[in-house]
Amino acid sequence: MHYFETLKYVFHVIFHPFDGFWDLKHEKKGSVAAALTFVVLTIITLAIEKQETAFLFNKNKLSELNVLVDIITVALVFILWCVANWCTTSLMDGKGKMVEIVTAIGYAVFPIPLIRLPLVFFSHFVTMDEGAFIKVFGIVSLIWAGMLVFFATSVIHEYSIKKTVVTVLITILGMGILMFIGLLFFNVIEQMINFVLTIYKEIRFR
Amino acid sequence: MKKHFKFYKLILASLALSFLFGVNSYASEPFESYSYNYWKLAVRQPYPYLYDKTFDEKDFETKLSFPDDMFFYDDSIFVADTGNSRILKLDLNGKVLMEIDSAKSKSDKLNEPRGVYVTDEGNIYVADSKNARVVEFTKDGEFVREIGRPDTTLIASNVEYKPMKVVVDKDGRIYVIAYGINMGLVEFDRDGNFQGFMGAAEVTVNKFYYIWKNFLSTKEQQERMQTIVPTEYSNIFVDKENFVYATINGLTGDEINAEKDCIRRLNPTGTDVLRRLGPPIVGDLRFSQDNWSSFKDVAATDYGCYFVLDDANGKVFTYDYDGNSLFIFGRSGIKEGNVQKPVSLVINKDASKIYVLDGVLGNIVSYKITDYGKLVLNAILLNDTGDSEGSNACWQEVLKRNSNCEMAYIGLGKTLLSEGDYKKAMEYFKLGNNRKYYSKAFYYYRKEVMEKNFGKIMAVIIVVVLGLLAVKGYARIKKWVGEVKCTTLKH
Structure with a gap:
């Protein structure tokens, strides 16, 4: 299928999640490229939101913003989720492949840019008192995306609701464990490098 | 030539004086x-x-x-x-x-x-x-x-x-x-x-x-x-x-x-x-x-x-x-x-x-x-007694000495707000990092802009709505024409 058509298909997915994710998996109506586009779009949304939201609703210190932080947070969570989910579901007879997980999750986060980008624009036209709806819609976008991730997991792996809940919980736990192992790995590598360096110095100076 | 020399002397003297009394006492x-x-x-x-x-x-x-x-x-x-x-x-x-x-x-x-x-x-x-x-x-x-x-x-x-x-x-x-x-x-x-x-x-x-x-x-x-x-x-x-x-x-x-x-x-x-x-x-x-x-x-x-x-x-x-x-x-x-x-x-x-x-x-x-301290306290005192003009003058002076003074920006912003210069007031409240008053100024500023440009805004809205209707209508007519053609062809 053409890239643009797979992009357009997201509007079907977010309004008809069960049908949409099923077709994503079985009819190949989506693409990894489109999914990654949505992730990048989310990163851009967060970066723009922090800088361009109107002064009234923007409590960020502009001189201390860093786009790298946005990129790393979103990308890290995305990658961690996909890996942890793939690890757990392959042990719990899930039917989804890695590619399918990445595609589905990419499509599932689309409500965030869809709602939040226009909110940035609208924030320039409202006062503090009228600003409550900005907060509400921001939260709605997160809940929507969260529910889509949940349905995606359920449909991709052909799980019941109950099993999906358990999987999601284990996946979150798995993300934590992955983080821990990652930190441990970096720490040990650092120690090893230090060790080799010290031995090298000892021999040099002898 | 002689005049020139005198001028030179004057500068030297004033420099010496400023080093003796002005700069040193602060440092x-x-x-x-x-x-x-x-x-x-x-x-x-x-x-x-x-x-x-x-x-x-x-x-x-x-x-x-x-x-x-x-x-x-x-x-x-x-x-x-x-x-x-x-x-x-x-x-x-x-x-x-x-x-x-x-x-x-x-x-x-x-x-x-x-x-x-x-x-x-x-x-x-x-x-x-x-x-x-x-x-x-x-x-x-x-x-x-x-x-x-x-x-x-x-x-x-x-x-x-x-x-x-x-x-x-x-x-x-x-x-x-x-x-x-x-x-x-x-x-x-x-x-x-x-x-x-x-x-x-x-x-x-x-x-x-x-x-x-x-x-x-x-x-x-x-x-x-x-x-x-x-x-x-x-x-x-x-x-x-x-x-x-x-x-x-x-x-x-x-x-x-x-x-x-x-x-x-x-x-x-x-x-x-x-x-x-x-x-x-x-x-x-x-x-x-x-x-x-x-x-x-x-x-x-x-x-x-x-x-x-x-x-x-x-x-x-x-x-x-x-x-x-x-x-x-x-x-x-x-x-x-x-x-x-x-x-x-x-x-x-x-x-x-x-x-x-x-x-x-x-x-x-x-x-x-110091003069600076006096100005700040005076500005607050005058504001407290309701003399916003005097307070304003003090804040202006404070800003000349310290452009980081958020309170001065807020004080000046409040005066501008009461004078009706909403856009400028917004600017000052932004500098003073005060969102409460910024919102107030923004409310009036928005009202002002809306009232001034009401005609233009309405015109844009009407044009957009009409345009959308026209596109939709055109599509419908096309569809209808197509259907008519189909039925005539069938016959």
């Missing part, structure tokens, strides 16, 4: 001057007060021994010279005008008086700590009366009553801080009858800590843990409106982080009404250091600005009525103009001079206000 100031902004960052600012003079034993012609309190009244300073068990009245050159060392008779000596207060009429109140009484004198030092231990069962009989500080409000109510009594200020009526306790420092117990202590610890552990008791006040000050400012001394970093009060403004019923709209009022906000600010004394102006003395770092913190950080200056140390163990702070009538009493060295350090 050698023995402390820094800064304040905290919206982001809770310390921002340097021009000196609001400069070191003026130190009054020591040469000026007093006698030696102070561990003095503990000071009061400013009608161009004279009263000092509680605790170690020598006497009260001294000094003039503004430090000369002793009067000395009080006994009460009812010559033999009835004061014993370590720790607090002194003078009423508007000039009557002197002394907290005579070791004698467990508050003594009143006339302005000439004649004994009037004494108020002893409060007649109440609320203080256990084995607890010593030791008055540390005393103030009297405009209605004659007497408030006493007593050592070891943590139920708040001891309150007496104008006749000296015990009325009760006021403004007890609330105990807020951390739930986690409570469970940890009472259910999860062994007896030995429990004994080693601190018992949770309310903190005591370190000093008090009565302002024009009969509200009592009270400071709390020696809080730990954990307590400050848990948002315990370091200073309160108590109304006559004992409720804290201090406005906290700025950054937290805890002194320095550097949360990583160990020597936290520790408030020892406070003095307030009639228009709600208050000066708080920090005895841990020898600094003076100034806040306005809303709790914004105005000035921070002073330092503890051994240079001239530093203090070692400050115990008390007083200001004169127009806050143009600040006196800080050093309890260890037994001297008084005075600071005098």
